[in-house]
Amino acid sequence: MKLHLVDRSSLNDSSFTVKTNKYPNFLKLWHFHPELELVYVAKSNGTRFIGDNIEKFQKGELFLIGENLPHMMLNDDRYFEPNSKLMAEAVVVHFKKEFLGNDFFLTPEMKHISKLFERAKLGIRFREIDNSIINQLTKLENQTPFEKTLGFLNILNSLSNYKNYDLLSSQGYIDSFNHLDNEHMAKAYAYIYKNFTATIYLKDVADVINMNPASFSRFFKRVNRKTFSRFLNEVRIGYSCKLMIENQLDITSICFESGFNNISNFNRQFKSIKEMSPTEYIKYHRKS
Known part of the structure; x- marks a missing residue:
């Protein structure tokens, strides 16, 4: 199954989107996108894949779920x-961390929410979530744009202070690159995610962003705090x-x-x- 980049850049009529999805099953699409994603599972169960974390839901x-995860x-x-x-059935909110402006969440009053976004790079599962938060979330879709924005800020504020949560993915799935390198790294990640099931050389990715392979190797390690080969293997x-x-192949x-x-x-x-x-991993998850 290929990993897909989902492009929502055409959604220019709103700074963030709220949608209630009701289908016979969730879309079987392993994907990533530059928006953060808040998901409440109202109905359904199965297996979730967030980065390299694989558990039942x-x-x-x-x-x-953090950006590009x-x-x-x-x-x-x-x-x-x-x-x-x-x-x-799920209520899903997609938003970019700059959806209210580049500096909004960097103000002293909002830094706790900015820290929430940082934690989300690994993916967060909130345990025993308060009904008040769920009620606010399920009402968002039918509110006016102004009420929706205030309501969503209230939700982010509550989640940023919530203590009962788990971080899900491993370091290998963190897109922890500085803002000046966003464009280059986004292209590099997109190429890796699209082609990782085939043979990939460091030079191939370096060519995508027009860098010398040796320079790209140093650049990649500085940004990700690990080598290109380690990241690819993860x-x-x-x-x-x-x-x-999925238990479909040996x-x-x-x-x-x-x-x-x-x-x-x-x-x-x-x-x-x-x-x-691998054998121990299969036995562990079958037991779980």
Whole structure:
């Protein structure tokens, strides 16, 4: 399954979007986008993929997914049966961290929300969320633009002070680059996410952003605090974990499907990143 860049740049009539999605199942699309995403699962269950974190989800859960963090909500098989009458419903807010201006959340009164955005780069699951927050969220879609903006700010304020949460993904999925490098790194990430299942050389990515390979290598390590090869392997291993949870391929097939060209290197990289072997990982998640 390919990773897709979702482009919402044509949505110019609003600084952020609120939508209630009601479908027989959530879209089976592993994707990323420059907007942050706040998701409340009103109905449905299945497996969620946020970066390299793969866990079950159920109704009533609330997540905040950071910018450019790959993710997918995959419903259980029974949602795809021909005669299934099950429904998947979620309230979704998409917004950029600058949706009220470049400096709005840098003011002293708003810095706590800016810190929330930073934490969201790993993906956040809020536990035992207050009903008052959910009620505010579900009402947003039908409010006037002004009321909607104030309501959403109230929600962000509440979530920024909420203490019962989990950070989900690993460091390999953080897009922690400084603002001057955003454009270059966005192009580099997009190329990696699109082509990681094939053979990728550092020079290939360097060419995309018109940089010398040696300079790009130093640049990438400075921005991501890890080498290009380590980052690429983390993306591939994260994808292999998704395939293992789906339980549709054997380990050898998953190795090649994820972009590795031999099983020994796959096993070595998997253990280095996940601190367990692929077989141990499968047993762990089947037990869970």
